[in-house]
Amino acid sequence: MSTINTDVLIIGAGPVGLFQIFELGLLNIHAHIVDALPQVGGQCAELYPEKPIYDIPACPEIMAQQLIDNLMLQIAPFDADFHLHQLVTDLRTLENGRFEVTTSKGTIFNTATIVLAAGLGPFQPRRLRLQGVDKFEGQQINYKVADKASYTGKRLAILGGGDSALDWVLELAEYCEHIDLVHRREQYRAQPASVNKMRELIQQGKVTEHHGNASGLIHSGDNLSGLQLRSNDGEEKALDINSILVFWGLTPNLGPIADWGLEIEKRQVPVDTEKFQTKIPGIFAVGDINTYPGKKKLILSGFHEAALAAFAIQAQLNPDQKVRLQYTTTSPVIHQRLGLKVIKKLEI
Numbered sequence: 136m137s138t139i140n141t142d143v144l145i146i147g148a149g150p151v152g153l154f155q156i157f158e159l160g161l162l163n164i165h166a167h168i169v170d171a172l173p174q175v176g177g178q179c180a181e182l183y184p185e186k187p188i189y190d191i192p193a194c195p196e197i198m199a200q201q202l203i204d205n206l207m208l209q210i211a212p213f214d215a216d217f218h219l220h221q222l223v224t225d226l227r228t229l230e231n232g233r234f235e236v237t238t239s240k241g242t243i244f245n246t247a248t249i250v251l252a253a254g255l256g257p258f259q260p261r262r263l264r265l266q267g268v269d270k271f272e273g274q275q276i277n278y279k280v281a282d283k284a285s286y287t288g289k290r291l292a293i294l295g296g297g298d299s300a301l302d303w304v305l306e307l308a309e310y311c312e313h314i315d316l317v318h319r320r321e322q323y324r325a326q327p328a329s330v331n332k333m334r335e336l337i338q339q340g341k342v343t344e345h346h347g348n349a350s351g352l353i354h355s356g357d358n359l360s361g362l363q364l365r366s367n368d369g370e371e372k373a374l375d376i377n378s379i380l381v382f383w384g385l386t387p388n389l390g391p392i393a394d395w396g397l398e399i400e401k402r403q404v405p406v407d408t409e410k411f412q413t414k415i416p417g418i419f420a421v422g423d424i425n426t427y428p429g430k431k432k433l434i435l436s437g438f439h440e441a442a443l444a445a446f447a448i449q450a451q452l453n454p455d456q457k458v459r460l461q462y463t464t465t466s467p468v469i470h471q472r473l474g475l476k477v478i479k480k481l482e483i
């Protein structure tokens with residue numbers, strides 16, 4: 136794969152990483168952006184898409200996913216390049232002061248500057264915490280489905296009660312000999328249509344539903360042969376299964392960021408409050424990932440940080456150019472960058 140050369144690479148497509156595209160775009164700087172998740176929106180989209188937010192300026196109430204959709208509309212004129220579903224694994228400083236950044240998909244960036252907008256770090260699947268689980272992970276216990284056909288003829292336990300768990304019950308029912316669905320309570324957090332389809336599979340004898348918690352693994356040596364369950368009324372039972380899929384959602388973790396030579400303070404990266412630059416010149420940090428005296432982990436703080444970081448990046452990329460603050464209301468140059476002339480022409 137050939138190396139992508141860029142002026143700016145943004146790591147993290149949460150609300151702040153997305154707004155960073157906008158602030159850079161106003162200054163005529165194009166960006167590439169990477170995120171480990173398959174979709175943009177960070178915590179807003181992954182953890183609370185349908186919860187209303189009340190402290191975004193001039194939006195008395197906005198659903199978290201709507202905020203992300205609006206940001207995507209707002210940054211559209213700047214045509215950033217998105218590289219989703221790939222974790223940034225390595226970052227190293229080159230001799231010429233630029234940076235080489237590598238992702239889990241093998242994409243390599245050679246970039247003049249980096250904006251770390253990595254929030255709380257990449258989200259990892261919430262793990263099953265039972266004795267002996269380590270030796271079966273990646274084998275008979277998994278947190279994602281890599282190959283549906285590999286479940287052919289399996290007796291599978293699916294743990295979870297959200298959309299992922301239910302979607303995979305429906306998807307894998309035709310492959311598996313039988314599926315045991317284990318959820319801690321009777322109500323599911325999934326789409327009602329999926330719950331109804333799952334109940335049809337129960338009627339057909341393809342799926343059995345259990346309410347309680349996994350309490351132990353049953354195995355002989357390297358072979359997982361069952362799952363011990365404790366029901367909500369304290370009863371123990373053993374499920375005859377040979378595969379487990381766990382869909383308990385995702386949890387953030389600093390992950391590879393800890394190995395990039397950045398200063399880290401309580402899982403955050405210290406920055407100055409003029410440029411939001413880290414101790415490594417050319418690497419900026421905005422949003423939940425950074426820390427400074429008085430830091431508040433709020434979306435609106437991240438938006439402010441992104442604006443100042445953009446000006447600092449502009450100054451670094453073009454040291455001989457004086458950067459003028461221009462209002463979006465009145466600047467013809469900004470209107471052109473936003474494509475407003477084109478829109479006005481179409482309206483006429």
Ligand SMILES: Cc1cc2nc3c(=O)[nH]c(=O)nc-3n(C[C@H](O)[C@H](O)[C@H](O)COP(=O)(O)OP(=O)(O)OC[C@H]3O[C@@H](n4cnc5c(N)ncnc54)[C@H](O)[C@@H]3O)c2cc1C
Pocket residue numbers: 146147148149150151152153169170171172176177178179182183187188189190221222223224252253254255256257258390391392421422423424432433434435437
């Ligand atoms: C339930 C809940 C309610 C909240 N309510 C509010 C509220 O009302 N108002 C408010 O202002 N804030 C609220 N917040 C906080 C708000 O969501 C965060 O401040 C905001 O999401 C931070 O945005 P961010 O872009 O900095 O990081 P994030 O949203 O965390 O996004 C970071 C992104 O970086 C990606 N990433 C990290 N490391 C890597 C890597 N190595 N490679 C590739 N990608 C990587 C992650 O996958 C993620 O998508 C709430 C948070 C929660 C959990």
